Amino acid sequence: MCDTLCAIRPAGTLFAKNSDRPSTEAQLIEALPPRSGGGTLRAEYAEMPDAGAYALSGSRPDWLWGLEHGVNEHRVAIGNEKTWTTLDPAKEPEALIGMDLVRLGLERGATADEALDVMTSLLAEHGQGGVCDRTTGESYFSSFIIADPKAAWVLETSGRSWVAAPVSETAAISNRLTLRTEWTRSSPDVAAGTDWDSFRHPDAPTAHADVRLAASRACLAATPLADLTPARLAAHLRDHGEGPWGAPDEPDAASSALPGEYRPDGAGVSVCMHIRGFQNTTASIIADLPADPGAPLRAWVAPGNPCVSVFVPVFPPDAVPAALADP
Numbered sequence: 001m002c003d004t005l006c007a008i009r010p011a012g013t014l015f016a017k018n019s020d021r022p023s024t025e026a027q028l029i030e031a032l033p034p035r036s037g038g039g040t041l042r043a044e045y046a047e048m049p050d051a052g053a054y055a056l057s058g059s060r061p062d063w064l065w066g067l068e069h070g071v072n073e074h075r076v077a078i079g080n081e082k083t084w085t086t087l088d089p090a091k092e093p094e095a096l097i098g099m100d101l102v103r104l105g106l107e108r109g110a111t112a113d114e115a116l117d118v119m120t121s122l123l124a125e126h127g128q129g130g131v132c133d134r135t136t137g138e139s140y141f142s143s144f145i146i147a148d149p150k151a152a153w154v155l156e157t158s159g160r161s162w163v164a165a166p167v168s169e170t171a172a173i174s175n176r177l178t179l180r181t182e183w184t185r186s187s188p189d190v191a192a193g194t195d196w197d198s199f200r201h202p203d204a205p206t207a208h209a210d211v212r213l214a215a216s217r218a219c220l221a222a223t224p225l226a227d228l229t230p231a232r233l234a235a236h237l238r239d240h241g242e243g244p245w246g247a248p249d250e251p252d253a254a255s256s257a258l259p260g261e262y263r264p265d266g267a268g269v270s271v272c273m274h275i276r277g278f279q280n281t282t283a284s285i286i287a288d289l290p291a292d293p294g295a296p297l298r299a300w301v302a303p304g305n306p307c308v309s310v311f312v313p314v315f316p317p318d319a320v321p322a323a324l325a326d327p
Contacts, residue, residue: 001208001279002068003271004079004145005172005216005233009225012149012290016233017079018306019068020273021061022135023280027068029301031057033317034073035107043104045094045130048122053107055316059283059301063134066099067106069285071299073316074110075149077287078102080142082132082175084204085158089139092129092159096122098142099132105146112148116155116185119144120162124187127160143173149291154179156196162187163196169225172216175209176200208269215239215271230286230300230311237284238307241270272307281305296321 001020006013019027037052044065058070069079080098096104101119109115132140143156145167152167156179163183179196190196200206219236220228273281284306288298297319300311313324 001175001273002079002081003172003174003212003216004069004081005170005220005236006077006145006147006152006167007170007220007225007228008147008150008152008167009228010291012288012292012295013077013147013152014228014230014233015071015077015079015145015147015285015287015289016237017069017285018237018271018273018281019059019079019283020279021068021282022133023282025135025282026062027059027283027303028062029057029059029283029303029314031055031314031317043100044097046096046100046126048126051108054110055318056106057299057314057316058103058106059285060099060103061134064099065103066097066101067103068099068283069102070106071285071287071289071297071316072106072109073319075289075297076106076109076112076115077147077285077289077299078105078115078144079285080144081173082140083143083156083177084175084201085141085177085199086201087141087159087161087199089129089141089159092127092139095127095129097128097130097132098140098144101142102144105144109146112146112151112153115146116153116164119146119155120164120187123157123160123162128157143177145171145173147287147289149289158199160187161189161199163190163194170220172213172220174213174216176204176206176213178213211241211269212271215241230288230298233286234300234306234311237271237281237286237302239271240274240307272305274305284309284311286311
């Protein structure tokens with residue numbers, strides 16, 4: 001489970017994600033330096049020529065090579081979501097997984113357009129497959145938001161098949177396919193005019209994703225773009241689904257009783273997840289990607305449940321402001 005959203009404002013783009021994973025799985029917050037190309041690169045299961053890497057920072061499950069979310073030195077931010085489609089991922093051979101694609105997009109993309117090209121080219125070459133959840137042994141495909149200071153894309157996949165739609169102002173995704181016919185780019189096997197929702201598995205359990213997706217869309221719709229701030233997104237990522245989604249000056253918006261169980265109708269499911277026997281929010285990110293090249297990149301990560309954690313600033317290597325770099 002996860003929730004990702006973005007908003008493109010005149011001053012730049014805001015990006016945020018809650019990563020919902022098994023509650024016993026640790027996530028590592030890493031700052032990865034740039035890397036020269038050459039030799040062979042091994043992702044979680046797939047090998048490929050190493051094309052080098054931009055500096056980046058991000059969060060990853062401790063056993064995976066790839067990232068749940070992150071931001072690179074060129075102000076590109078990416079996060080992914082588990083989705084269900086008519087293609088069974090458990091029957092696919094080991095290849096790339098969604099978290100690999102997040103990291104590879106950040107390593108090789110200096111803009112959202114470049115990252116999209118990188119990720120879809122690698123999908124065409126390697127496909128998707130392999131265990132993504134060590135606790136359950138589950139395999140799955142992914143959707144993504146790919147953002148930079150001036151543009152963003154929603155990318156949704158099913159094996160090697162994919163469609164992508166540009167973001168006009170705001171976008172939110174959760175654990176379900178969201179695109180229909182509004183996509184503008186696709187893999188060669190997706191015919192023009194195809195309703196991408198036809199790739200959604202008819203028995204896919206989307207009720208819980210629908211609840212959280214509606215909350216994220218309401219947050220974006222209820223706030224003028226000029227008033228969207230990192231603090232407002234932090235309040236949303238801490239939302240427990242009771243009462244208003246909250247602004248920073250509404251302290252009780254993130255202190256309601258925790259839902260105790262998951263129910264098929266979506267009750268008990270919220271953007272900030274605490275579901276016994278299911279999944280918890282185990283890491284979060286907020287990134288402010290300024291359009292002014294002279295303004296600093298700002299990103300914050302919260303380890304663990306964001307409602308009881310703090311968002312701490314992170315920077316790609318060599319991008320730490322001098323005032324913060326001094327010991």
